[in-house]
Amino acid sequence: MVTTTEITPKLQVKDLTIRYGSHTALSGVSLEVMPNEIFSIIGPANAGKTSFLKVLNRMDTFNSEMKYDGKIFFNGLDTRHLRNHYALRRRIGVVFPLPVGLPMTVYENVALSPRLRGINNKAELDVIVERCLQRAALWDEVKDRLDSLGSLLSGGQQQRLTIARALSQEPELLVLDEFSIAVDPVTTMRIEEVLKELKEEMTIILVTNLVQQARRLADRTAFFLNGECVEMGITEALFSGEAKDQRTIDYIEGRFG
Amino acid sequence: MNSEMFIESDLNRTNKRTQALYRTLFIIMTLLLILPVVIILGTLVYKGGGIISIDFLFTDPINGMTEGGIFPALVGTLWLVSVALLISVPLGVAAAIYLSEYAADNWFTRIINLAIINLAGVPSIVHALFGVGAFVIFFGFGTSILAASLTLAIMTLPVVIVSTRESLQSVPYAFREACWNMGATRWQTIRRVVLPNAVSGILTGIILEVSRTAGETAPIMFTGAAFFLPYLPQGVFDQTMALSLHLFVVATQVPNVPDALPYGVALVLIGLVLLMNSISIAFRMHLRGKKKW
Numbered sequence: 001m002v003t004t005t006e007i008t009p010k011l012q013v014k015d016l017t018i019r020y021g022s023h024t025a026l027s028g029v030s031l032e033v034m035p036n037e038i039f040s041i042i043g044p045a046n047a048g049k050t051s052f053l054k055v056l057n058r059m060d061t062f063n064s065e066m067k068y069d070g071k072i073f074f075n076g077l078d079t080r081h082l083r084n085h086y087a088l089r090r091r092i093g094v095v096f097p098l099p100v101g102l103p104m105t106v107y108e109n110v111a112l113s114p115r116l117r118g119i120n121n122k123a124e125l126d127v128i129v130e131r132c133l134q135r136a137a138l139w140d141e142v143k144d145r146l147d148s149l150g151s152l153l154s155g156g157q158q159q160r161l162t163i164a165r166a167l168s169q170e171p172e173l174l175v176l177d178e179f180s181i182a183v184d185p186v187t188t189m190r191i192e193e194v195l196k197e198l199k200e201e202m203t204i205i206l207v208t209n210l211v212q213q214a215r216r217l218a219d220r221t222a223f224f225l226n227g228e229c230v231e232m233g234i235t236e237a238l239f240s241g242e243a244k245d246q247r248t249i250d251y252i253e254g255r256f257g
Numbered sequence: 258m259n260s261e262m263f264i265e266s267d268l269n270r271t272n273k274r275t276q277a278l279y280r281t282l283f284i285i286m287t288l289l290l291i292l293p294v295v296i297i298l299g300t301l302v303y304k305g306g307g308i309i310s311i312d313f314l315f316t317d318p319i320n321g322m323t324e325g326g327i328f329p330a331l332v333g334t335l336w337l338v339s340v341a342l343l344i345s346v347p348l349g350v351a352a353a354i355y356l357s358e359y360a361a362d363n364w365f366t367r368i369i370n371l372a373i374i375n376l377a378g379v380p381s382i383v384h385a386l387f388g389v390g391a392f393v394i395f396f397g398f399g400t401s402i403l404a405a406s407l408t409l410a411i412m413t414l415p416v417v418i419v420s421t422r423e424s425l426q427s428v429p430y431a432f433r434e435a436c437w438n439m440g441a442t443r444w445q446t447i448r449r450v451v452l453p454n455a456v457s458g459i460l461t462g463i464i465l466e467v468s469r470t471a472g473e474t475a476p477i478m479f480t481g482a483a484f485f486l487p488y489l490p491q492g493v494f495d496q497t498m499a500l501s502l503h504l505f506v507v508a509t510q511v512p513n514v515p516d517a518l519p520y521g522v523a524l525v526l527i528g529l530v531l532l533m534n535s536i537s538i539a540f541r542m543h544l545r546g547k548k549k550w
Contacts, residue, residue: 062437064361090440100435103454112449113439162435169439 008076010035010173010203011056016070018051020063025051029070029229031222033173038199040206040218040235042251047224049207053175056205057092058085075172090117093166097178099158101150102165106133106142109150109161113168128168136164137194156187163191167198174198175205180213192217211252215239223248301527305520313521317487322507323514327522332489333402333497334529337477338470340406340493341413346463348410349417356418357425358447377415381475384412388480403493405481412476413466420465424458425451457544464537468530474501484510500526 011033018026026048033039041049051066058079060066072079074088082088090113102109110129119125129146133139138160142153150161159179166174176195180188195204195217208214214221215235222232223245231238231248243249250256316326360366388408398404428451436446474482483496484506490497504526508519 057438059434059437062434086440086442088440089438092438094438096431096435098431100431102432102435102450104450112436116439116441116445116449165435165439 007035009033009073010075011205012071012073012076014071014073016052016055016068016072018048018055018060018066018068020051020065020067024227026224026227029224031229031232033203033205035203036199036201037219038195038204038206038217040208040214040221041224042208042211042214042221043224043230044209044251044256046226048227049224050177052224053094053177053205053207056173056175057089057094058082059089061085090169091172093169093171093174095159095162095166095174095176095179097181099155099162099182101153101158101161104150105147106150106153106161107146110164110168113165132164132167133161135167135194135198136160137190138164156183159183159187160191160194163194171202173203173205175207177207178209179206180208180210188213211254223251225251298527301520301524305517305522305524308515308517308521309524314525318485318503321513322485322503322511323518327500327503327525329486329489330498330500330503330522331525331529333482333486334471334500334526336402336490336493336497337406337409337481337499338467340402341409341470342463342467344407345410345414345417345466349414349462350421350459352414353418353421353425354447354452357422358443358451373415373418376411377419379412381412381473384408385476385479387411388476393480398494400479400483400496401481401494402490402497403481405477405497405499406493408476408480409470409473412473413470416466416469417462420462421455421459424455424462427458428454457541460537460544461541464533467533471530471533472501472526474499474505478502478505500529 009032013029013031016026016029017024029048029052031039041052043049054060054063054066055068055072056074056079060068074091079088102112104112107129110132111125114125114128119128130139130143133142138157141157142161150158153161159182163176163179174195179191183191192213195206198204206214206218218235220233221235221238223230223238223243225247231243231245233242237243238248239252241249243252313326314331315328317328318330319325356366356369360369385408388404388411392398392404392407393400396404398407432450432454433446436450437443441449477499481496482499482502484498484502486496486498500522504519504522507514507522
């Protein structure tokens with residue numbers, strides 16, 4: 001009988017170091033992300049945030065320069081020894097800083113991932129597309145123009161389209177890399193509301209350059225600086241003066257970065 | 258202070274004059290470039306236009322090729338071009354996809370690229386002799402459409418590869434990354450995102466190849482094109498007449514050819530090429546109208 005009530009972390013990173021050739025982008029980071037939490041990573045440029053995201057779904061296999069040491073467990077399974085990277089990537093939805101609307105219609109953008117999984121039934125796709133667009137708070141705006149090109153949408157709509165696309169993968173982990181860079185404040189707030197709801201169903205890692213965004217959304221926050229994880233803790237604690245490292249305090253209070 | 262804006266100094270005047278001079282110079286150069294095209298087309302239409310008729314296109318040459326039409330040559334050129342395309346397009350596009358989407362940047366890839374560039378620089382007569390040695394003799398195809406088309410295909414492969422690779426590369430890398438992040442394989446990404454958006458560029462390369470293939474004479478004259486054949490080819494192992502060689506023959510090898518005949522043949526050849534070019538341009542514009550980013 002298993003009696004333990006301990007929860008397996010959605011993601012467990014142990015002593016992760018990432019190198020591009022001789023350049024070290026991230027060194028010795030260890031952290032855990034629990035199911036259904038919003039975990040945010042804050043830090044200035046060159047902190048290694050994006051590199052960190054890239055190894056999570058093993059995108060390093062597409063970049064021969066990129067090498068990593070350390071261990072990453074997804075649902076308790078070591079991703080280094082995965083045979084099927086594609087299945088891992090399907091479980092991790094990624095949203096980029098600038099919306100990458102694929103050069104196809106709104107409908108096809110969202111239907112692509114199901115199609116890649118082998119779902120070709122039109123009725124089934126219709127349901128998925130509508131559900132994902134609704135959850136990304138975009139359905140009402142595009143329901144009459146599903147057949148127009150995704151790239152014709154406004155920047156904020158395109159970013160919600162990429163979120164809908166990520167959701168169409170039915171991910172367990174949603175990763176957002178500075179999603180609000182190209183988005184107006186109103187849309188940013190709408191997406192933030194969406195994320196709060198999505199949290200009920202999935203785990204979210206939020207990389208952000210807006211310190212206040214992390215404060216608004218994240219259960220826990222890690223501060224990356226120059227390839228190191230300087231500090232990590234309950235978001236509210238970090239922001240209410242319990243940060244231990246002076247660099248964290250300086251960054252949070254806007255003295256640099 | 259502002260007043261100087263309203264005064265033209267000597268320096269201004271000199272600058273203006275120099276600028277006008279260079280502008281005129283460049284315009285003259287551009288006009289010089291299109292001059293040969295205009296003269297060639299003009300002469301051909303003027304001297305050969307009269308001979309063009311339905312009969313000319315669709316009857317056999319008679320009386321030692323001094324009279325009659327060019328039907329076997331026209332059909333032969335279509336054969337040669339089609340078979341050459343059937344060989345070079347799949348080969349070239351596949352190679353370009355490999356080089357653009359799969360190959361890592363290492364010494365092996367660099368050697369392949371070097372080989373392609375060098376292949377493009379090989380003179381057509383060398384290709385012709387290679388074709389004789391390899392396809393006519395070694396593979397035993399004899400002088401045939403197959404041997405000639407293979408020679409043409411090899412000659413035009415670099416064009417197809419380079420243009421296809423460039424159009425693949427013009428599809429933004431971010432699209433590929435977005436697709437990979439969704440768990441798509443490289444092939445799924447190529448098939449669903451990269452290829453559909455590179456089609457117009459790939460077509461351009463293929464049409465360029467068609468133009469060149471239709472006009473080449475040297476590579477086919479030893480490998481499969483015949484001086485005179487009063488019947489149409491029945492398959493790829495037959496010899497055939499071809500417009501380009503026919504033009505060479507009636508212009509230089511046959512006595513008592515009426516003046517208009519070679520011009521007429523040249524006009525048909527050029528017309529064929531221009532027709533294909535315009536179809537491709539129209540098709541590309543249609544595709545570009547649907548360009549998605």
